[in-house]
Amino acid sequence: MGEPFYITTAIAYPNGKPHIGHAYEWIAADVIARFQRAQGRDVRFQTGTDEHGLKMAQKARELGVTPRQLCDEMTEHFRAMADALNMSYDVFQRTTDEAHYRASQAIWQAMADKGDLYLDRYEGWYSVRDEAFYDESELIAGDDGVKLSPQGTPVEWQVEESWFFRLSKYQKPLLDLYEAHPEFIQPESRRNEVIRFVEGGLRDLSVSRTSFDWGVPVPGSPNHVMYVWVDALTNYLTGLGYPDKTPELEKWWPADIHLIGKDIVRFHTVYWPAFLMSADLPLPKLVFGHGFLLHRGEKMSKSLGNVVDPLELAQTFGVDSLRYFLMREVSFGNDGSYSAEAIVTRCNAELANSFGNLAQRTLSMIFKNMGGALKNELPQNNADVELLGTVGGLISAMQERFAGYDFSGGLDHWMQAVFRCNAYVDEQAPWTLRKTDPARMEAVLMTLFRAVHDLAHAVRPVVPTAIDALLDQMGSAPDARTFAAIDNTGWVSDLIASGFTLSQPTGVFPRLELPADEVA
Known part of the structure; x- marks a missing residue:
């Protein structure tokens, strides 16, 4: 140990x-x-x-x-x-x-x-x-x-x-x-x-x-x-x-x-x-x-009628979404505020639309265009190397912030890496490469597969249930889900050698809806 x-x-x-x-x-x-x-x-x-x-x-x-x-x-x-x-x-x-x-x-x-x-x-x-x-x-x-x-x-x-x-x-x-x-x-x-x-x-x-x-x-x-x-x-x-x-x-x-x-x-x-x-x-x-955690900027009290049962919040928005919001929204050590609208807005923008969509698009394209079969040692160009380097650097910065109990700052670095991956998808347009340069498409998708894998391991302490569901789909061994997996350069080769094939993926970060009683 x-x-x-x-x-x-x-x-x-x-x-x-x-x-x-x-x-x-x-x-x-x-x-x-x-x-x-x-x-x-x-x-x-x-x-x-x-x-x-x-x-x-x-x-x-x-x-x-x-x-x-x-x-x-x-x-x-x-x-x-x-x-x-x-x-x-x-x-x-x-x-x-x-x-x-x-x-x-x-x-x-x-x-x-x-x-x-x-x-x-x-x-x-x-x-x-x-x-x-x-x-x-x-x-x-x-x-x-x-x-x-x-x-x-x-x-x-x-x-x-x-x-x-x-x-x-x-x-x-x-x-x-x-x-x-x-x-x-x-x-x-x-x-x-x-x-x-x-x-x-x-x-x-x-x-x-x-x-x-x-x-x-x-x-x-x-x-x-x-x-x-x-x-x-x-x-x-x-x-x-x-x-x-x-x-x-x-x-x-x-x-x-x-x-x-x-x-x-x-x-x-x-x-x-x-x-x-x-x-x-x-x-x-x-x-x-x-x-302290404030509700819409006010301290909670029974007389104000703004005391909220955390289990109701977890049931309404999901445990992972609540965990992510609280760690992302509040600068740890300072007072912070929350509301149903803030939870929905933050989690939809970052978990569902940004990282969730990135992971779903990447896995879906590999399943559809590569038959779910992973490939290794594909030729990389400068854009691929730059993306993985940027993601790795931002994950390291995230871990340094977490080690100093700055969770919102760490998650900001993580989101920068997610945004950079989404920009890479738009720049490389693998849906177009499928017709014009299939080999290049495969290199792009495997670059994204590696990036999603590392981003998932990095954020797992915050949203463990959803990330475990994602890593299950990606073939990551349950007993190897530590930060060492990010540094293991041979993990794709190990997956291929094990005979792993990607199945039809399912999303792990659904979009949240504002409860009817919270809608103005």
């Missing part, structure tokens, strides 16, 4: 059904995981659900069920979404698993042994929705002067006994980390925000609660449960067997990337590394805080 690569998503809070924001993050993580596998890396991809806390207890009480019953029911909606969106995850970690209780209590004990936990009384502004305490200076004024958290959520004054973590002790170590490893927080705008926050001074952090009991019990303090961020963040270690020194822990930790929303960057880049430093554990290599 190749070099290990461990990627995680934020674990979703299942007090409601999944929304498009969950889908966006999980799709992006899946694209990263598939991209790394295509490069030959040995990938571990973990997602899951964050099932403890006051919000879950309140929601369960409201519904007349136990918190565990609510967790079991709602978590299945997230599993279903992950499967429906074709996520190639390896581990779905639930924080109610027995192994997670053990891991959380172990990291707590490690921090206690370091002398970094102490018992005191907490008084402060608390947001139930954010599961976070805020300083008075961080609050903003809402309507009628109501105090709100920096996220715009309601806060209430709370007083209770709490265990505290000596976060203030880690101000300098954290600033040293950010300086020594500028790549630790991405994109740069998030890094700058975090540095400013830490430079402003760190207060010790409340890490336990006594006002509810739905959580991981604090070792030696029977009336306390762990405050959500110690519990939740430890999930990244749970499946690796921590605290035991397992082969999995040795192989996969530290994580290569925690992929999260920008609203929880502080918890992952301040609290989490401080916890790990305290517990003498290695730090993750990178935390990437992506932006």
Whole structure:
């Protein structure tokens, strides 16, 4: 196996059904995981659900069920979404698993042994929705002067006994980390925000609660449960067997990337590394805080009536189309917007009309004019060599962008290659060559066959189902669909030697239609 690569998503809070924001993050993580596998890396991809806390207890009480019953029911909606969106995850970690209780209590004990936990009384502004305490200076004024958290959520004054973590002790170590490893927080705008926050001074952090009991019990303090961020963040270690020194822990930790929303960057880049430093554990290599996904430029909320079920979007437009649109349309790291019209317009123009049509035309002409038989070592002219060189260069540029988590930029390079192939078809006019120079027609079609093959492998991490259907038609072996296939110059000869003959092709990117209720 190749070099290990461990990627995680934020674990979703299942007090409601999944929304498009969950889908966006999980799709992006899946694209990263598939991209790394295509490069030959040995990938571990973990997602899951964050099932403890006051919000879950309140929601369960409201519904007349136990918190565990609510967790079991709602978590299945997230599993279903992950499967429906074709996520190639390896581990779905639930924080109610027995192994997670053990891991959380172990990291707590490690921090206690370091002398970094102490018992005191907490008084402060608390947001139930954010599961976070805020300083008075961080609050903003809402309507009628109501105090709100920096996220715009309601806060209430709370007083209770709490265990505290000596976060203030880690101000300098954290600033040293950010300086020594500028790549630790991405994109740069998030890094700058975090540095400013830490430079402003760190207060010790409340890490336990006594006002509810739905959580991981604090070792030696029977009336306390762990405050959500110690519990939740430890999930990244749970499946690796921590605290035991397992082969999995040795192989996969530290994580290569925690992929999260920008609203929880502080918890992952301040609290989490401080916890790990305290517990003498290695730090993750990178935390990437992506932006929000807006509906027609507006943040989604139930009151506005613009909350969209991602599974409905996937059923309406197709999973691959949704995946492609989100990775192509949104500059990763920034906020982005979507609408039904935008999905239809983008996917029809690029997937159906451009690449889909290129692939269908190429395969159809080979089937019709060459009897589906592939040919190799045909004489190439400058146009053929130039096209394959251009396609290869743009695919390399695409892969460099993907490696830096710039998916829209990478797909822009991919589309430039597709456009160049379509221009080549028009310039060479193989339908005319069929009558005037059949040998030249064959050279043109085989040049296009090679280009389509490479373009398909390049974009497979984004639209895996459609591309697999295309590569099946092209004779590509299912176990050889990695980027190495692009560099394998002998793959056409291998196909010919195997006796492969192209059958009547079928399109893999149908044109989308705007749903009737979206038509103005």
